[in-house]
Amino acid sequence: MARVKSFPRTILDAFKGRSFLSTLDFNRPELSELLDLAMQHKHGRIDPGTPLTGKAVGLVFFDPSLRTRTSMTIAIQQLGGVPVPLHVGSETWTLEFREGAVMVGESEEHIREAAPVLSSYLDAIGVRCFSRLQDYEQDKAETVLSAFERYSSVPVINLESSTQHPLQGLGDVLTIREKFGTLDQRDVVLAWVHHPRPLSMSVPNSFSLAATQYGMNLTIACPPEYGLDPEVFKQVEDSAQANGGSVRISHNLEEACKGAEVIYARSWGSLDFYGRLEQEVELRQQYRDWIVDRQLMSLASRGYLMHCLPVRRNVEVTDEVLDGPRSLVIQQSANRLHLQKTLLSLILR
Numbered sequence: 285m286a287r288v289k290s291f292p293r294t295i296l297d298a299f300k301g302r303s304f305l306s307t308l309d310f311n312r313p314e315l316s317e318l319l320d321l322a323m324q325h326k327h328g329r330i331d332p333g334t335p336l337t338g339k340a341v342g343l344v345f346f347d348p349s350l351r352t353r354t355s356m357t358i359a360i361q362q363l364g365g366v367p368v369p370l371h372v373g374s375e376t377w378t379l380e381f382r383e384g385a386v387m388v389g390e391s392e393e394h395i396r397e398a399a400p401v402l403s404s405y406l407d408a409i410g411v412r413c414f415s416r417l418q419d420y421e422q423d424k425a426e427t428v429l430s431a432f433e434r435y436s437s438v439p440v441i442n443l444e445s446s447t448q449h450p451l452q453g454l455g456d457v458l459t460i461r462e463k464f465g466t467l468d469q470r471d472v473v474l475a476w477v478h479h480p481r482p483l484s485m486s487v488p489n490s491f492s493l494a495a496t497q498y499g500m501n502l503t504i505a506c507p508p509e510y511g512l513d514p515e516v517f518k519q520v521e522d523s524a525q526a527n528g529g530s531v532r533i534s535h536n537l538e539e540a541c542k543g544a545e546v547i548y549a550r551s552w553g554s555l556d557f558y559g560r561l562e563q564e565v566e567l568r569q570q571y572r573d574w575i576v577d578r579q580l581m582s583l584a585s586r587g588y589l590m591h592c593l594p595v596r597r598n599v600e601v602t603d604e605v606l607d608g609p610r611s612l613v614i615q616q617s618a619n620r621l622h623l624q625k626t627l628l629s630l631i632l633r
């Protein structure tokens with residue numbers, strides 16, 4: 285029978301009572317221990333118990349979700365807690381974030397009241413707030429997530445913000461570790477793929493950071509106009525150097541994928557064309573052949589497909605690859621539950 289885990293002090297000190305906004309807030313030993321525990325939880329070698337008994341966790345959504353909302357709700361319930369999902373605007377009042385705002389517009393309530401009020405009921409608050417893809421500096425400022433962090437008196441958990449999706453990044457690394465056993469020096473490709481419209485950079489940012497924090501060799505394959513934010517790329521480079529991995533950029537998808545162990549398909553928007561939707565969409569039309577298909581997978585003979593989902597079939601990845609034996613996309617989503625249970629049990633113990 286699995287025994288209830290008493291956590292080592294080092295990992296408790298690292299996570300207990302802390303917000304979880306980015307993997308960059310934690311060091312490699314802490315993140316490694318988190319993955320060890322998540323793997324042990326998943327395989328029933330330890331029982332996390334019900335450390336959330338008597339506790340409630342808010343799940344505040346400004347944007348849609350299938351996986352994050354469901355897996356967080358189940359994680360909280362399985363740990364004995366009460367999940368409180370709230371969709372802002374339809375299930376709550378619309379919120380204002382501008383300091384000093386004269387609130388004559390649509391917003392009924394300011395974050396300066398909303399966050400302290402929620403903190404008085406809840407033991408942690410998860411927040412999902414996507415980028416608006418209009419003004420990059422505004423998205424990069426993480427106005428919504430930062431305001432929740434500033435005005436809440438309980439830990440705040442990033443459920444995907446404008447620039448980061450750390451639960452996804454860690455869940456993905458957990459999946460790679462489960463498949464290969466080790467993470468150092470794994471050859472992974474983050475492959476930009478076509479999509480009808482520009483998407484946020486949160487997943488590519490978080491996957492690139494997490495992969496290099498765990499010592500992998502990362503190739504970012506993208507058209508020339510689709511590089512990561514240079515500041516984020518510098519963080520990825522620093523992280524690779526500190527953890528014994530590497531990062532490089534390739535503008536040739538086939539060259540990048542030769543011999544890869546993982547091809548992580550994902551689309552994102554061009555920083556050069558940020559907020560210029562029509563021109564951006566015109567630009568990406570040139571890259572409709574950036575798709576993960578059987579021929580691309582054959583270049584990575586030992587390679588697996590990953591994608592955070594949702595995925596546009598036969599635009600980003602073909603049916604036969606998604607449905608084939610080298611696809612990890614369902615396992616990736618399933619692992620979010622185990623990762624999140626571990627994280628919640630550490631933060632709220």
Ligand code: CP
Binds near residue numbers: 348352353444594
């Ligand atoms: N990958 C992911 O976060 O999925 P959802 O947007 O459905 O939550």
